[in-house]
Amino acid sequence: MAISRRGFFDAFGAAGRPALSGAVLAARGLEAHLATAWAQDPVQTGTSTGTGTGGGRQGGRGQRPQLPPGVEEIRINSNENPLGPGKVVLDAIVGKFPEANRYPFNSTPKDADLVAALAAKTKVKAENIVLGAGSQEILKNAMRAFVSPYRGLLTVAPTFENCTGFARKMKFPVTEIKVDSSFKLDVENLIATVRGAGLVYFNNPNNPTATVLGAKVVADFVERVRRISPDTVILIDEAYHDYVTDPTYETAIPLAMATPNVFVARTFSKAYGMAGMRIGYAVGQTDTIKPLARLQMPLNVSVLGIAAAVASTNDPKHIADECARNTEVRAFTVKALTDLGAKSTDSQANFIFVDIGRPAKEFRDACAKQGVMVGRDFPPFENSHCRISIGTMAEMQKATQVFRDVLHPMAPIANPSKGGGGFHDAGRAGGGI
């Protein structure tokens, strides 16, 4: 679908879309309270704890359905790490209580120490790193720095919508390229559309579709974009990097370090289990990330966050264990749903994107009644697919029981007899586990 340059700007320009609504906007996993922050109207997404921020409502109070006594809510709607950061990190936080009164440049470790630790870990220099209050600050400042009314955002449908939301809010043009038939980023169509774009948002693995592109494909994409549209900045968001098991995948950090106008965003919110701590960073050539450094909010990471991030960066085994745990639970969940006839995309993250053969809303509401909170709508797949984050094994065992109840009230959880069939077929299958 080649779109002319004009088409690029016209495609989804400010006038071309309805006003923002919480239903189509996501923050990274913050379905409830951040997604709605864009909208004026509080309470949008119908998930757990939503209210908007505009006019004084940051975050919100619980609006969860009443659950029967003894039923604990299972939150698998926000791609969070259910275990948190782990004991080493929590100990590091408590250890820094005596420095809660110190600014992050006076603490031990201080902000520069975190930058140094990240530089060592990613094999770059400190000058190649910009800290963010979560990677969302990086994404937001990338919109401010690289996108304008004249140079739009090129992104994906569906993908993490933080950039999209901000660009629309700023009335910058936005073009969305639908994922391909295997729910991967459609590099050919992105390349066909990229000329003149201010920035390409390239989420790999992609949220919510959970798919990943291999290193060769990414390198080829970058090379072709550079040739066609050298001024376009490429933001490769590797939020879910640690969870990837596909052997063809590699981080794009070396690519970014070798290529102007390319940078990688990372976060401590996923495998590192610190979504609540708000720590992310950008890595790239100094000239590329200079605008992000200029826009960086001073003192954006707390003293406790710095200590936590340094401690976890120095504990790679913990992350490896967390990823192994996720891989196991992910495989279990994918199989359980496949057995119910609900096919998942090839997940390389801590969530799966599942064809449930019915509107996500219907499924979500039904699961919520049983205390299982699953992902919100992801147009254009909101009538067939649901995003489910991977909780603990115990949580997913319970959750898959609920999924079975909701998808097939009469069927047992596993139904190998109809492998490959749609859930409609599976629905007819009685019998065996």
Next chain:
Amino acid sequence: MLTRRQFNEALGIGAAGVAATSWIGARGREGGFLNAFEPTLEALDAGTICLASNENPMGPGKTVLDAIQKAFGPTGGAPGRYSSAGGDLTDAIAKKFNIKAENIVLGCGSTQILRSATHLFTERTKALVGTIPTYEECAGYADMMGNPVHGVPLDPNFKMDLDRMADAAKGAGLIFYCNPNNPTSTYVGARATREFLFKVRRTSPDTTVLVDEAYFDYVTDPDHETHIPLAIEDPHIIVARTFSKAYGMAGLRMGYCVGHPDTIRKMADWDAGTGTSSLNVLAMQAGVAAIQQDPSVITAERERNKAVREMTMKWFADRGMKPTESQANFVLVNIGRPAKAFREACAKQGVLVGRDFPPYEKTHCRLSFGTMAEMQKALTVFGDVLGKPATAAAA
């Protein structure tokens, strides 16, 4: 009124733009702020006395630290979750001031508030107005955006010159009104501030005034009140507050802005989504606990600081070194020599004092107040460095 260029020169910055990023300060961001001018502070050794950053040496206290630990959740998993505690904190603040949630927007420290305000209310044709010197966050950000900055000199007592401020305000986009002012520690009384605000509203109705009450809780002057009641009624007045000072939470990064719902909506909207997402869960839970704790905690901190302040100011006055009339947790003292030489000599003896504050860097040094014990030790060091031993001069 100084032009932006003069302002920059007065600050010793040189041509606008060249050093723009280097003077993007944050409140008390001594280390990073002047990297081009002085080395970053080394990590604090045990035993080092840090009087450099206007921090509260007592910290937030057990109630708040317990709340942080509680925020880990029963299994320690809670920091792995995105948090919606901002609503609780907003409610707690609203209750404290008897205002509504719609009057409040939270920030990652008041830094985020100051940046948002500067972004929204200054333009190429609408300057930022502030005193020389003052806390630099707004001026630095305006300068980075290419928006003009008008610096207004202080009066001879290092207080804000309100007449000159009001003159400079005409046609300006934003007035940064830091009271008590950092680094001078001087304070303009509530009545004079109110008159100033009314005057600006009359003479320059489109100008927004940001009243930064960061050091509010340390003021002991009886003519003292918050301007929050004015702000919630008037879309052109906003008040910034922080948990970094009397609440002892500089490391946690939490501040807020109070104002008219329309203005607050603009502030929240500008950073919406991403604005909220800059707030960490531990700071939000700490903020709730801090706001809800018994007010006597802050009263006690004010009294503790006052005692240290009086002792320190007297010590310098007794030695002929005039301190400003401090109403904060720091003071600007005329030490009659360059701050740099004094700072370096003190650092050698384990006492860290404030950085340069042009145009007074050749004569004045800013000293934050530590604990009484820290301050007593520090004064011994100062006596040694300044050639005025405490014992001899006290005689």
